Amino acid sequence: xxxxxxxxxxxxxxxxxxxxxxxxxNLNHDAMYWxxxxxxxxxxxxxxxxxxxxxxxxxxxxxYSVSREKKESFPLTVTSAQKNPxxxxxxxxxxxxxxxxxxxxxxxxGTRLTVV
Amino acid sequence: xxxxxxxxxxxxVPEGATVAFNCTYSNSASQSFFWYRQDCRKEPKLLMSVYxxxxxxxxxxxxxxxxxQYISLLIRDSKLSDSATYLCVVTSSGGxxxxxxxxxxxxxxxx
Numbered sequence: 001x002x003x004x005x006x007x008x009x010x011x012x013x014x015x016x017x018x019x020x021x022x023x024x025x026n027l028n029h030d031a032m033y034w035x036x037x038x039x040x041x042x043x044x045x046x047x048x049x050x051x052x053x054x055x056x057x058x059x060x061x062x063x064y065s066v067s068r069e070k071k072e073s074f075p076l077t078v079t080s081a082q083k084n085p086x087x088x089x090x091x092x093x094x095x096x097x098x099x100x101x102x103x104x105x106x107x108x109x110g111t112r113l114t115v116v
Numbered sequence: 117x118x119x120x121x122x123x124x125x126x127x128x129v130p131e132g133a134t135v136a137f138n139c140t141y142s143n144s145a146s147q148s149f150f151w152y153r154q155d156c157r158k159e160p161k162l163l164m165s166v167y168x169x170x171x172x173x174x175x176x177x178x179x180x181x182x183x184x185q186y187i188s189l190l191i192r193d194s195k196l197s198d199s200a201t202y203l204c205v206v207t208s209s210g211g212x213x214x215x216x217x218x219x220x221x222x223x224x225x226x227x
Contacts, residue, residue: 035217040124042203042217043160105162105205
């Protein structure tokens with residue numbers, strides 16, 4: 001079955017450490033997104049990519065980095081510069097015309113990152 | 117002003133009740149509209165798209181009012197399993213079609 005796989009499900013980070021969250025999709029979607037969700041808050045856009053080897057900053061990109069070397073993969077690195085990284089991280093994807101044809105966005109099951 | 121606004125609730129309703137949520141958006145150039153459902157500690161899942169003419173899917177009805185810039189979701193005959201947070205999503209034109217999410221409306225259906 002097609003879908004988006006995020007790993008790990010839970011991740012613990014020490015102060016000053018970089019960690020990378022994985023996001024892989026086999027839906028043949030061109031666009032991929034990373035969101036952060038804090039308790040009681042909506043989803044905030046970190047980075048997005050609409051095509052391989054290209055990505056754009058979202059609303060809260062500081063302290064994060066991404067790469068898009070393959071269509072299927074869009075890993076997110078949370079760097080030590082991100083001062084409050086504890087949150088629920090969600091990866092999503094969409095087809096080029098999906099949002100135009102009202103197909104929406106497909107989400108992975110998320111990664112819960114905690115600073116210890 | 118937030119781009120997409122929702123009443124966070126919670127809406128606390130008995131089984132069988134009819135409940136409606138509204139969501140307002142600020143960008144008049146918005147193109148696509150969706151309602152997502154998010155269960156506690158889970159990822160959002162597409163509930164339904166919202167079409168200009170309004171659309172229905174079983175007990176759920178979605179409507180779009182472009183003049184007043186809001187969308188609505190009506191749930192009839194509420195079930196216990198409808199308890200969740202409902203997210204409004206708006207996608208704007210301009211080449212990027214990046215979705216903007218509301219904070220969500222919490223629904224609690226009790227026996």
